[in-house]
Amino acid sequence: MGVVEFATSPWGQTVPIHVAFYLIWVAAIGGLAFLICHAIYVQFMAKKEAPAHAASVSPALAAGIPEKVARHSMAARLFHWIMALAMLALLITAFLPKVGYQFPWVTYHWIAGLVLTVSIIYHIIHASFFMDFWSIWPDNIDIEDAKRRWLRATGKPAPAPRKFAKYPMENKMYHLIIVLAGLSVTLTGLFMMKRVRTPFFTRNPYLFSDMTWGLTYVLHGLAGVGLIALIMAHIYFALRPEKFVITKSMVFGTMPREYYLEHHDPERWTVPQASSLGKAANGD
């Protein structure tokens, strides 16, 4: 039982055709196992540490922080939720028929794929030119702090990690992985639209060789089943009580000043002072 299924092309060549569909269950069960393990670890085993450097913000600086700290602009939130809907539609249309719920899924799938593609293009432009582009990518401090957290979690001595910048390290890592998986499914999916009938292209299954098509399908499938586990993890963390403030900020755009001061470093994530609100538009 391999990860990839192969077939013989009319030219006698053995080519990959797609991933084995049992990987759907591997991803779903693996994702679920991770969530359960994480929940048990947090509940029963993780050390309850006071937030690092909780008192390091000067009262003067804290006084200038607005009561509601802008975190995500309306444009960014719209992108996030449109992308989320498209992603859920893609997962439902891709995998429910494979696990026994039959319905005409192809048209819905490529429409959702196009919505996702457009939203990603929008996000790339928006993030590159209108947001703090580097705020979502891990930097040296994040890596060093991750090492510190790991050492402390395993009972070894290490300095306390610093507070986060705008995004916690796990957010940044998740974003990085979702970028890789998302770009893989969208790019391969766009080419795969040449194999089905749509109003946009003339169908051409000979665009690539059988081998290239096979690899395209395999990459699409691997990224797709990977997204099952990734989306499960994302929804799980979004619903966890200690992360719920971040989730709410993706709905309302802001987070409370207390949470900001407790978890974020004002030097690494500068927000407009209360007095200057209205002049500066922050957030992504």
Add this chain to the structure above:
Amino acid sequence: MAIVRDIMPAFELFQPASVDDTLRLLNQHGSDAWVMAGGLDTFDWLKDRIKRPKVVIDLSQVSELRGVREVNGGLEIGAMTTLTEVVRHPVVREKFSILSTGAEAAASPQIRNQGTIGGNVSQDARCWYYRGGWKCYRAGGNICFADTPTAINREHAILGADRCVAVNPSDSAPALIALEAQMVIRNTKGERVVNAEDYFIGPSTDITRMTVLKPGDLLTAIRIPSTWAGAQFYFEKVRDRQVWDFPLLNVASAMVVNGGNIERIRIVVNAAAARPLRLTAVEDAVRGKPRNAATGEMGGKVAIAGAEPLRYNGYKIPLMRNLVKRAISGVEEAKWA
């Protein structure tokens, strides 16, 4: 084309004598089991060594699946009833002649003596790329060899294609749909009854199956209600030769005419898509209209809306238009365009 190798691959053969035993076997072997009715589709697959089931369940000894029974003015036909028995049954001929005409259009007399009504409606697609063993969409792959710029696709779909362009080749299926038949399906969990038009599924729903039957399911009977008994029927099959050939297209209609106007109608075409197509838009368009050439002409035009020809099957569009026209207005009224 497939290479016939004559010697079938090894499999375990079961010949149950009752439906209950059959269901137990189907449940036990799941997707490893192959259900064989008359064997006419089965032996092609096995002798070509394209399908290699571990277990073959031969239904020939299940007598309770045979025969035609009258029920509440309608009929219940056992799935293992041969096409010849259906064709010759007096009630079928008297009240539901569209079915006898359709069943009689299938294949050849010898094949109809062996082939069953259940097998005829449940047979697999006849696309030669698929039957040739190529790993196409229908075989679980990622390409349709029949829908490429150079493919030979004269017999393939003009409607309802979704990646796969194979068509349903059954001659009895459109007649059954026109008669509002119901398919009785059993498995170890119980029985369910499915309208004939919902029994068939297209590639957009499941590209690897032609019917709703899943591993463990058994089509046991086909029920024909009295709804259309004695109505005006029309069945026509167009094929390359007049015997032992699959349809290029066929059409079946059941109609009740009152005062020269079409009061009720059901019209179905097959071999135009991967499933028999009930033409509800045509039915709606012609209902209440006089049964004449003009109505038939209009119905024919409505029928082909959305048809997309492949490289070699463009002829199917005017063919379908004219068949629908004739199915509504009758041969006498047809005005060939």
